Structure formats: structure tokens, C-alpha cells
Amino acid sequence: MKKILIFLFSALFSTLLISSDAAIDYNGEQVKVKGNFPAVGKKAPIVRVTEPNFSIKTIGGKSDRVQVIATVPSIDTPICSAQSKRFDDEIKKFPTVDMTVVSMDLPYADDRFCKGRGIKNITVASDFAYQEVGDKYGVSITDGELRGLLVRAIFIIGKNGRIVYQEIVPSIAQEPDYKKVMKAIQTVNSHK
Numbered sequence: 061m062k063k064i065l066i067f068l069f070s071a072l073f074s075t076l077l078i079s080s081d082a083a084i085d086y087n088g089e090q091v092k093v094k095g096n097f098p099a100v101g102k103k104a105p106i107v108r109v110t111e112p113n114f115s116i117k118t119i120g121g122k123s124d125r126v127q128v129i130a131t132v133p134s135i136d137t138p139i140c141s142a143q144s145k146r147f148d149d150e151i152k153k154f155p156t157v158d159m160t161v162v163s164m165d166l167p168y169a170d171d172r173f174c175k176g177r178g179i180k181n182i183t184v185a186s187d188f189a190y191q192e193v194g195d196k197y198g199v200s201i202t203d204g205e206l207r208g209l210l211v212r213a214i215f216i217i218g219k220n221g222r223i224v225y226q227e228i229v230p231s232i233a234q235e236p237d238y239k240k241v242m243k244a245i246q247t248v249n250s251h252k
Contacts, residue, residue, distance in 0.1 A: 084211050085231035086204065093211050093228075096198035100226055104129075104217040105196035109162050109185035112171035117185055119160050120196075122221035126249045128159040128241075129217070131199045131210040133232060135163050135173045135184060143212070143235055144184060145177050150242055152181045154249055160185050162193050164209050199228075212236060216244050224248045 082095030098104060106121035119129055130147060132140035144161045151159045159182040163170075170184045187193040187210065194200030199210045214236050216225035225244035229236050 082198070082228070084201075084229070085233075086206060087233075089204070091204040091206060092202045094194065094198040094200045094202055096196075097213070097226060097228060098197060098215070098223050100223050102223055103221055104215065104223050105192070107187075107192035107196055108190045109160065109187055109193060110167050110189045111183060111185050112167045112174055114167050117160065117183060119158075119193075120217060120221070123158070123217070123219055125156055125158045126154075126219060126245065127217040128157060128245060129193070129197070129215045130159065130161045130236070131187075131193060131197070131213045132161060132163045133201075133206060133209045133212065134169075135161070135165050136169060139233065139235060140212070141173065141177070144173070144179065144182070146238060148177075148179045148182045150238065151245075153242075154245055155181075157245055157249055159183070162187050162210065164188050164194075206232070214241050216241070216248060218248050218251075 082093040083090040084093055104120040108116050108118055111117050134140055135144055161182055161184045164187055167186050174184050194210050199213045201207055201209050212229035214227040215223055218224045227236050
């Protein structure tokens with residue numbers, strides 16, 4: 061119990077550092093982000109995304125599984141592609157965890173990516189149709205040439221539907237902290 065409380069406190073502290081006037085780095089420039097990120101401890105918004113076969117997947121909220129939502133600008137870029145492949149490889153250690161990587165890419169691109177990279181353990185989905193992830197999770201870029209794309213962010217949701225971990229990566233060119241993400245997944249997944 062003490063380990064979980066320490067973990068939740070550190071995740072909450074890092075969440076408080078993100079303001080509503082959020083910005084991230086893109087090629088040395090600050091670009092604005094919607095910024096209404098759901099905080100650790102808050103209910104995870106329920107949103108719809110489009111899978112590569114154009115079926116609709118609902119993510120967020122209460123579930124019988126731990127959920128991970130990872131947003132990326134585009135799976136067609138080297139960093140986003142590498143991140144998605146790494147998470148596909150890592151998440152197979154946790155077969156009961158449902159991980160969804162979300163971008164604004166069209167389902168056609170998601171399908172091509174999954175088939176080309178052998179993605180089998182995560183869902184790669186698009187926010188293009190409903191734009192609910194960008195809006196409700198606050199991860200939409202709101203200015204500059206990347207306007208409308210999603211920032212690189214991770215939200216881990218406990219079975220009770222509450223955010224237990226949040227990471228908003230401060231630069232488009234930076235990958236998330238894989239060790240912290242996987243440790244958070246392990247911690248929340250082992251908690252009954």
C-alpha cells in the first residue's frame with residue numbers, strides 16, 4: 061500500500077507541474093497545446109477512436125482491464141513509429157492490459173503501419189473522426205504547423221476508471237520515459 065501511495069503522489073506532483081496554458085517544444089519553438097489534461101486521480105474521459113478496420117473502439121472510463129492511452133503526432137514519423145513498436149514489444153508482458161496508441165493518422169496509415177511492423181499486442185487507432193481524445197485529454201496542438209495533431213502523452217487508467225499515471229512529453233522529438241511507464245503499468249496491474 062505504501063508503494064502505491066508513493067507512486068500516486070509522485071505521479072500527482074508531476075501532473076501539477078503542467079499548467080492549463082501548456083506548450084511543448086517543436087524544433088526549438090514552443091507550440092501551444094489545449095492543456096486540459098485529466099489529472100492523476102480524476103476520472104478518465106470516455107472517448108471513441110477508429111481502428112484500422114474502421115471499427116469504433118471506446119477507451120477510458122471503468123473497465124475490467126487496466127488501460128493505457130498513448131498519444132503521438134503521427135505513426136509515420138521515426139520516433140512515433142519506434143515508440144509504438146517498443147510498446148508493442150513491452151506490453152506483451154502484461155496480456156491483461158489494454159494499450160491504445162492514438163494519432164490523427166487515417167486508419168489506412170494505421171493499417172499499413174501495423175502490418176508492416178508486425179504490431180499484435182497494442183491497438184493503433186485514429187482520433188480523426190471524433191477528435192475526442194485530443195479534446196477531452198487536452199493533447200491537441202492548437203497552433204503552428206502541427207495544429208490539430210496530438211502531442212506525445214501517456215495516460216494509464218486503473219480499472220476504476222481513474223487516471224493513475226500521466227506523462228506529457230515536453231518535446232515532439234523526445235520519447236516517453238519507458239521505464240516509468242512500464243513500472244506504472246506493473247504497479248497498477250498488480251493492485252487488486
